[in-house]
Amino acid sequence: MRSSENTGVDATSILNDVNKKLDRIIELLEKLVQRVPQTLRSVADVEDALRTGILDVVTLLSVPDHLRKTLIALAKLGGEATSEDVAKYTGRARAVESAYLNQLATLGYVIKRRKGRKVYFIIPQFESYYEGE
């Protein structure tokens, strides 16, 4: 009897814990659901930008967090720079910027072009404007 009472107390405690964890999971899921439209909009903006070739400010702001700073820095540097130039601008390590610029190239936001010994990353939409300089 004493044993089953103990078991009952333990079971209630365990159920309370499970309940709390379920509440937390529901809370996190609700937050996630709230972010879905925003995420879908971001994805749509990015897809639209790649389809139309328009890299406007709304698209810049839709880029994932870690890449946004790199892409904005590249834009501010005139749309063409090396990973070293970008690193100087952002204050992050050159290797980090190199990795992010390569990710941006894989995603189609920037193109890579070798000039002598240096590799330049270029925002293609900015290029035509700077060709005349």
Next chain:
Amino acid sequence: MKAVAIHSQRGGSGKSVLAANLAYALAALNYKVVLLDCDLRAPTQYYIFNEPGVKHFINDYLNGEAEDKDVIINIGGENIKGKLLVVFANPSIDAIKEALVKDRRWEMNALKKLITLIKKFKHDSIDIVLIDTPPGPQYSALNAIVASDAAILVTLPDKIEVKGAEVLLKEIYSLVEIRVLLIVNKVPFKSREEALKLGEWVAKKLGNVELLEVIPYYPEVVLYNGDKVMVKDIPEHPYSKLVLEIARKIWTYL
């Protein structure tokens, strides 16, 4: 050189008048200053400066119809010890109508041209570029914010304005990761202590901002707007003194 966007959540915060006065104050303190009016849908600087003979506007430059040198107007004045260059937005109704229907491709080009113009000023040894932006999250405002190194957020001390500013901070400024300096304008207290207390409340409510200044509401600023630039024409007025103070201390934040 630093580029600073002067932005607000809604119209009527006193942002454009402050931008003009701050540009003048900085030039009076021996800095080389450029003021760009990027509010193409509600141009103001043209009326504040009353500069005769302006033929080309920032609209023409952004449209690719004028060179940068054609749109830059050198503002003279005996109190200007540095340099004050202004690029006006076209106040004609046709230009405003045209600005209302610009598409994303145009805005993308406008961002490129704005960044190019700022780079040119850096090359020309300008000390600071102030960009008078449209209020809220409009395209041209976002372009100016992305092209800038810091933003001055001008806000009224009312709760609606503060709530809107909270959204700007969360949805825009945090994405761009630039420094946001807060000016609480038209505060309904003349007492410095009370005004500062209210300004600090707004800054705390917003978070992630640095309180640059708190400016009381002065009816003279409204009454003389369009006839006089306060810092230039009434330098002894408390508004002018506060703007001069901002011009002195802004450098510690940039």
